[in-house]
Amino acid sequence: MSLKPTIxxxxxxELDTESKMFCSCKVVETDEPNISLCPTCLGLPGALPxxxxxxxEYIVMLSLGANCSITKEGMFHRKNYFYPDLPxxxxxxxxxxxxxxxxxxEIVIEDSLHTVEIERVHxxxxxxxxxxxxxxxxxxxxSTLLDFNRSGVPLVEVVTxxxxxxxxxxxxxxxxxxxxxxxxxISKGKLEKGNLRFDANISVAEEGSDELGVKVEIxxxxxxxxxxxxxxxxxxxxTKMVQDKESIIQETRHWDENKQVTLSMRTKxxxxxxxxxSDPDLPNMVINEEFxxxxxxxxxxxxxxxxxxxxxxxxxxxDSNYLDxxxxxxxELYLSTVKETGDCKSTFNFLTGELQGQMRxxxxxxxxxxxxxxxxxxLINLFENNEVSFTSAKDILAKLLIEDIDPKSFASDxxxxxxxxxxxxxxxxxxxxxxxxxxxxxxxxxxDKLVGFLVGxxxxxxxxxxxxxxxxxxxxxxxxx
Amino acid sequence: MNKNIPSISKLNNLFLDKELKPSELFExxxxxxxxxxxxxxxxxxxxxxxxxxxxxxxxERFLKGESLGKLDGIPIAIKxxxxxxxxxxxxxxxxxxxxxxxxxxxxxxxxKETGSTFTGKTNLDEFAMGSSTENSAYGPTKNPWNPxxxxxxxxxxxxxxxxxxxxxxxxxxxxxxxxxxxASFCGVVGFxxxxxxxxxxxxIAFASSLDQIGPITNTVDDARIIFDNIQGYDxxxxxxxxxxxxxxxxxxxxxxxxxxxxxxxxxxxxxxxVNKVTQLLExxxxxxxxxxxxxxEMALSVYYLIAPAECSANLSRFDGVxxxxxxxxxxxxxxxxxxRAVGFGEEVKKRILxxxxxxxxxxxxEYYGRALKVRSKxxxxxxxxxxxxxxxxxxxxxxxxxxxGEKTENPLEMYLSDLCTIPANLAGxxxxxxxxxxxxxxxxxxxxxxxxxxSDYSLLDLAESIEDMVSFNHLPKITKGDNES
Numbered sequence: 001m002s003l004k005p006t007i008x009x010x011x012x013x014e015l016d017t018e019s020k021m022f023c024s025c026k027v028v029e030t031d032e033p034n035i036s037l038c039p040t041c042l043g044l045p046g047a048l049p050x051x052x053x054x055x056x057e058y059i060v061m062l063s064l065g066a067n068c069s070i071t072k073e074g075m076f077h078r079k080n081y082f083y084p085d086l087p088x089x090x091x092x093x094x095x096x097x098x099x100x101x102x103x104x105x106e107i108v109i110e111d112s113l114h115t116v117e118i119e120r121v122h123x124x125x126x127x128x129x130x131x132x133x134x135x136x137x138x139x140x141x142x143s144t145l146l147d148f149n150r151s152g153v154p155l156v157e158v159v160t161x162x163x164x165x166x167x168x169x170x171x172x173x174x175x176x177x178x179x180x181x182x183x184x185x186i187s188k189g190k191l192e193k194g195n196l197r198f199d200a201n202i203s204v205a206e207e208g209s210d211e212l213g214v215k216v217e218i219x220x221x222x223x224x225x226x227x228x229x230x231x232x233x234x235x236x237x238x239t240k241m242v243q244d245k246e247s248i249i250q251e252t253r254h255w256d257e258n259k260q261v262t263l264s265m266r267t268k269x270x271x272x273x274x275x276x277x278s279d280p281d282l283p284n285m286v287i288n289e290e291f292x293x294x295x296x297x298x299x300x301x302x303x304x305x306x307x308x309x310x311x312x313x314x315x316x317x318x319d320s321n322y323l324d325x326x327x328x329x330x331x332e333l334y335l336s337t338v339k340e341t342g343d344c345k346s347t348f349n350f351l352t353g354e355l356q357g358q359m360r361x362x363x364x365x366x367x368x369x370x371x372x373x374x375x376x377x378x379l380i381n382l383f384e385n386n387e388v389s390f391t392s393a394k395d396i397l398a399k400l401l402i403e404d405i406d407p408k409s410f411a412s413d414x415x416x417x418x419x420x421x422x423x424x425x426x427x428x429x430x431x432x433x434x435x436x437x438x439x440x441x442x443x444x445x446x447x448d449k450l451v452g453f454l455v456g457x458x459x460x461x462x463x464x465x466x467x468x469x470x471x472x473x474x475x476x477x478x479x480x481x
Numbered sequence: 482m483n484k485n486i487p488s489i490s491k492l493n494n495l496f497l498d499k500e501l502k503p504s505e506l507f508e509x510x511x512x513x514x515x516x517x518x519x520x521x522x523x524x525x526x527x528x529x530x531x532x533x534x535x536x537x538x539x540x541e542r543f544l545k546g547e548s549l550g551k552l553d554g555i556p557i558a559i560k561x562x563x564x565x566x567x568x569x570x571x572x573x574x575x576x577x578x579x580x581x582x583x584x585x586x587x588x589x590x591x592x593k594e595t596g597s598t599f600t601g602k603t604n605l606d607e608f609a610m611g612s613s614t615e616n617s618a619y620g621p622t623k624n625p626w627n628p629x630x631x632x633x634x635x636x637x638x639x640x641x642x643x644x645x646x647x648x649x650x651x652x653x654x655x656x657x658x659x660x661x662x663x664a665s666f667c668g669v670v671g672f673x674x675x676x677x678x679x680x681x682x683x684x685i686a687f688a689s690s691l692d693q694i695g696p697i698t699n700t701v702d703d704a705r706i707i708f709d710n711i712q713g714y715d716x717x718x719x720x721x722x723x724x725x726x727x728x729x730x731x732x733x734x735x736x737x738x739x740x741x742x743x744x745x746x747x748x749x750x751x752x753x754x755v756n757k758v759t760q761l762l763e764x765x766x767x768x769x770x771x772x773x774x775x776x777x778e779m780a781l782s783v784y785y786l787i788a789p790a791e792c793s794a795n796l797s798r799f800d801g802v803x804x805x806x807x808x809x810x811x812x813x814x815x816x817x818x819x820x821r822a823v824g825f826g827e828e829v830k831k832r833i834l835x836x837x838x839x840x841x842x843x844x845x846x847e848y849y850g851r852a853l854k855v856r857s858k859x860x861x862x863x864x865x866x867x868x869x870x871x872x873x874x875x876x877x878x879x880x881x882x883x884x885x886g887e888k889t890e891n892p893l894e895m896y897l898s899d900l901c902t903i904p905a906n907l908a909g910x911x912x913x914x915x916x917x918x919x920x921x922x923x924x925x926x927x928x929x930x931x932x933x934x935x936s937d938y939s940l941l942d943l944a945e946s947i948e949d950m951v952s953f954n955h956l957p958k959i960t961k962g963d964n965e966s
Contacts, residue, residue: 043798045685046564046586050719054719078794079824089797092568138813146802173753278851280690280791286777474529 003242005235006212008162008201009172011177012155014126014194015058016187021125022049022092023152029193033147036091039328041088041152041391048281050473051076055123055154056099058186060287060295062156063100063121065180065302070292074099074285084130091177093157095276098122099287105180106304108321115163126153162201162212167231171224174198179303179325197222200231203248203390204238209442213238214248221255230255234262307333311421314344319338322352329366330356333373340377343384350380356396362401370404372392379407392416418467425458432457433478446476485646485956486689489703492649495545503539507532507598509530510556514600514647515960517681523632523641524620526569527560527601527805531609533555535598539761542596551706558648560639561602564683564693565589566707572685573617574607576824587718588652588694588711593708595710597725600648603638609659609687609798609824610783611635612898615889616828617943624666625957626924632648633898640667644957648919649663650698650707654684656691657784657957658902663912664697664858668916668957670923670948671697672941673902674935676909679708680715682709686795688788689720691906693733700944701915708937729871734943736762738771754917754926758874761950769874774866776859780904781896782847783859786839787850787907791831793836799824845918845940856907857887863908869932872943875901877914882926895904901929912942916953925955 004458019026023040039047064068077095088119107114110325128151134142158177164170178196181187189194197219203213218234221227234253241248253262303324310320313335330351338347355376359367383393388411396407396416411417432454433440439450451472457470487495495501511529514794518524539554548554562572564582566589571577584591591598608617614622614637622637624630625645632641636653643651653660655673659946664671673695684694696707715721738759743752759769801807801820808819825833839848866873879900888895903911912931920926929949932940 021657042806044805045570045572045798046562046582046683047582048718049681050717080797080818081795082800082815084800084802087803089792089800090794102594141812144813161616210525273842273846275794275842277790277794277840278843280688281686281721343800385668 001231002241003204003209004206004207005164005165005202005231005238007231008168009158009164009173010157010168010199010201011144011174013062013158013177013181013187015055015154015156015409016185017054017058018050019054020152020443021052022152023122026153027153028149030149033145034149035457037151042148043089049092049279051282051285054155056285057291057295057298058154058193058286059099059121059123059156060292061184061298062181063103064292064296065184065299066100066103066105066118066121066171066177067159067405068100068103068118068121071097071099071101071227072287073097074287076282077276077280078279081272083127083130084144084409085130085148085151085317085432087128087148087412091124091127091399092282093120093124093276097277099285105173105176106204106307107169107176108307108317109168109172110457111316111318113317114169114172116169116176117163120160121156121158124155124157126150126155126437128191137276160456162203167228167235170200170231171228173248174224174227175325176303180354180439183301183303183306184299185243189320191222191224192222198227200227200234202231202238204235204242213242213248216248216250217252219252219254219265223294226255226257229260230262233260235305237262280378309335313338315348323348326352327347333367333376336373337377337380341380341384346384347380351376354394358394358397358401360400364401368401370402376409381437382407382411387411387418388416389418391467415465418465422470422474425470426478428458429471431476432461433475440479443479446480484624486510486649486699488700489551489555489649489698489706492555493553496539496548496554498832499543502536504533504536505600506554507536507556508598508628510647512612513645514642515524515705517625517645517647520628520630520959521604521623521625521645522620522642523645523647524558525571525573525604525619525637527639527844528599532598534599535596538725538909539596539598548778549594550710552710555597555649556557556600557591557592557707558596558600558603558639558651559640560605560636560651560653561813562605562654562685562687563589563652563829564685565599568602570602570649571619572608573605573619575618575806575828576820576826577805579619582683583946585622587715589683591711591713598621600642602650603636603642607633607829608655608685608792609635609692610792610828610832612658612662612895613738613883613888613947614638615885615887616826618826621885622960624882624924625880625959626668627922628868629959630924631666632928633660633666633878633882633883634661636667636671636697637663640664640669641673643669643699645959646766650696650703652694652707652711654687654692654694654695655902655906656687656788657906658899660695660697661877661902661912661927662898665914665916665925665927665929666788666878668927668953668955669697670697670704670913670915670944671695672708672903673911674708674712674913674914674937675722676906677720678712678724678911678935678937680711680718680721681712682715682717686791688791690786690791691788693906698721700947701913701941704913705941705945707919708941712937716890724937726938727933727936728939729936734762734767734841734871735869736767736769737778738769739873739875740771741775741777746879746897747876750811750881750920750926751879755874755876755929758928758947758951759915761947765950770870772866772870772873774862774904776855776862778905779855780859780907781900783840783852783855783907784899784903785835786848787837787894789832789892789924790839790849790852791836794834794842796825796829796833812945826880836913859904860908863904863910863933872930872932872936872940874928877901877927877929881920881926883923905931907933911935911940913940915944915951917947918953919952919955
């Protein structure tokens with residue numbers, strides 16, 4: 001029996017708005033607890049929610065970015081459950097009329113494109129934070145500390161259809177989604193800060209079967225590494241259970257980073273009854289054409305668009321995806337540099353290999369302002385045209401990173417330009433042939449390894465001032481005619 | 482109307498003519514309260530010190546000719562489910578016995594701007610759930626017309642203080658009749674404005690889609706003045722509207738008598754008041770015709786699904802975590818459970834359970850979902866009715882005030898006392914109750930007028946003309962004046 005896994009992802013994205021979702025309290029990033037509060041986000045009696053227009057603009061942008069259709073008359077619902085850090089003991093969320101429905105995201109796994117279908121994109125408010133002292137769990141804590149700074153921060157939940165088939169695919173999806181919210185400018189997208197938190201619903205079923213297996217939810221991860229490991233672990237665990245004829249229970253588990261296993265949090269007896277009903281404090285969310293247009297106009301960039309631009313320069317899919325998911329300045333630098341060099345692969349290699357490598361080594365976080373595409377293109381052209389050796393190019397780059405130099409003038413001033421003067425090369429070649437007659441006699445054909453040795457000798461005698469390509473050409477002509 | 486206390490306009494003239502000082506009026510009202518409170522228990526808290534201080538500021542303004550308007554120096558009582566900064570807001574519940582509000586409700590902020598003075602907070606059925614104040618955790622309020630009778634509810638305290646002269650006017654809240662029914666039982670004017678015209682921000686919610694703050698006063702003009710000063714769009718309340726008030730097309734009005742509220746289940750006494758007013762209206766040239774709104778009969782059932790459903794979520798925040806009562810326990814969930822078990826009274830618990838049930842998976846469609854459908858049908862029925870009629874008339878209550886304990890054993894009969902008032906809440910309509918006569922046992926009787934949304938001012942105009950024609954000038958038994966005579 002061959003089993004195939006099916007995964008659906010639910011991702012919470014913290015929006016980067018100035019104020020909270022339903023009140024005007026500032027969204028703060030601080031460890032100091034309970035400093036950004038008001039009657040509304042503290043759930044005091046009589047306080048009322050008023051929707052944050054910017055947040056709705058952001059969720060419409062995200063929905064459009066994820067190719068969803070927009071629900072023209074959305075609704076806010078109350079999701080009822082009791083928890084000490086949920087001030088009203090209901091969360092304002094969306095139920096049957098989410099903002100975005102039926103979308104899709106294009107994702108890249110190695111060198112191939114895949115599509116992940118999006119079921120819904122909906123708006124909700126975040127809860128506060130609980131710190132359960134003594135045990136870390138609410139039911140066995142000696143006391144619980146509450147911080148409501150996060151209470152009411154706008155969250156968007158993006159839910160995929162259950163069509164993801166591997167941990168790798170799930171990771172690629174999260175990378176794409178993360179890049180989307182960053183490019184849209186609607187979230188900081190920092191995983192380590194919990195700006196994106198994801199739940200994975202995993203089941204296994206017999207290959208070819210239309211029915212899905214019993215679903216297990218792994219809750220609240222915020223690192224790609226954990227996500228990949230947790231999914232792989234869970235697929236193995238479930239597969240083994242099915243093979244051993246054990247039945248899988250529908251439950252919520254969490255990934256234990258120390259033990260590298262998923263552990264059961266609670267068993268779901270049926271699905272929890274949240275008693276959703278439309279929030280009578282909030283009128284229907286009418287999203288008209290004009291609002292959609294305004295939101296659409298805010299979209300300057302998406303990873304999909306960026307990737308297309310990169311592919312158009314001639315780059316491969318995986319190289320395009322690498323730059324797409326990388327830092328913004330590198331993407332822009334590549335585009336402006338490749339325009340001048342006209343050579344996508346060498347530009348990509350030089351920027352992502354040499355430039356990034358040297359910056360890392362020298363611990364330079366930000367490119368000095370004088371290092372622009374013009375200078376880099378001129379440097380790339382110097383070695384691509386064989387005017388300087390690759391070693392020299394590296395040296396010039398190192399210099400450029402600490403000093404405002406012109407690569408070309410620097411190369412000539414420092415005698416780094418390789419000669420392509422045939423007479424000069426011919427003279428050098430002739431003298432090397434003369435000095436190495438024993439080797440010349442042993443040569444059988446132009447592919448002989450010893451040709452390389454002779455080229456090396458010529459380079460050495462020129463102190464690397466000649467172009468190795470030209471040397472080889474002249475040498476072969478002299479030897480084999 | 483209550484002859485002990487002149488109307489707001491008259492008081493304002495007395496202030497302007499320097500014949501009376503706001504602080505003197507405040508002292509007089511406070512004296513009334515000191516006398517009546519021991520019997521009525523209508524105020525839960527009196528703000529004597531701050532009230533006197535504020536009224537003295539009014540004195541100064543009138544002295545300098547800088548009065549802030551008609552409400553400057555007018556003592557107003559506030560139902561204790563409306564937040565006043567720095568004071569306890571208990572909702573007559575044990576749950577909030579120690580809760581001091583850190584902010585003002587929007588209406589309170591607006592009233593403070595007018596220079597009015599607050600006499601204190603008034604008693605209500607716990608969380609505004611009830612029709613008699615018998616559900617108050619701090620004991621019931623008595624009816625000033627006869628302390629053996631209930632003052633109605635839930636704004637029973639707010640109606641009783643105006644009736645007894647221990648405030649010139651008061652604010653109440655009306656979810657299914659909670660302003661109009663007690664106003665009717667206490668022989669005063671109760672006005673529930675169009676849903677959305679008065680901000681709900683700071684009103685502790687019972688059922689958000691039905692709750693509406695409004696005035697309880699001695700005269701229709703007083704209600705108009707208070708309404709004028711508390712209405713208007715509030716950016717803090719997403720259900721608040723920017724009202725465009727309407728006028729009827731013709732001077733000669735067409736008024737419909739709701740047939741379903743003039744039959745079995747509504748006392749002859751109550752029906753007679755409507756007939757009496759009909760005659761007066763016809764005499765002054767208006768057309769009054771019987772009309773049928775068949776779904777009115779379903780309004781009570783719809784209300785008792787929608788209101789509990791909303792309240793089941795609205796009251797979830799009372800958990801002992803951040804404010805209010807907290808029962809000691811060994812863990813978070815145990816604490817929340819115990820707190821809610823101890824903090825809420827029986828009626829509140831009953832409605833939370835009812836609402837939780839109506840929203841539960843498997844029952845939602847059959848109960849809450851169906852109630853919503855009927856509600857929208859009721860709304861469209863009213864819309865159709867208002868194509869034909871400028872206003873609708875009915876009794877405010879099926880019968881006059883009842884005695885304490887009379888209906889506590891039979892909740893259905895208690896719920897029926899809101900029969901005539903609930904439809905206006907379901908449809909968001911403005912509705913007013915004005916006293917028109919007395920029953921055989923000398924308890925007040927009233928009629929109710931309803932208008933289409935945003936007809937508030939013209940509704941008040943019609944009510945005022947009826948008030949003039951009826952000239953109801955009986956006095957309740959328990960007032961300061963009565964004692965002295």
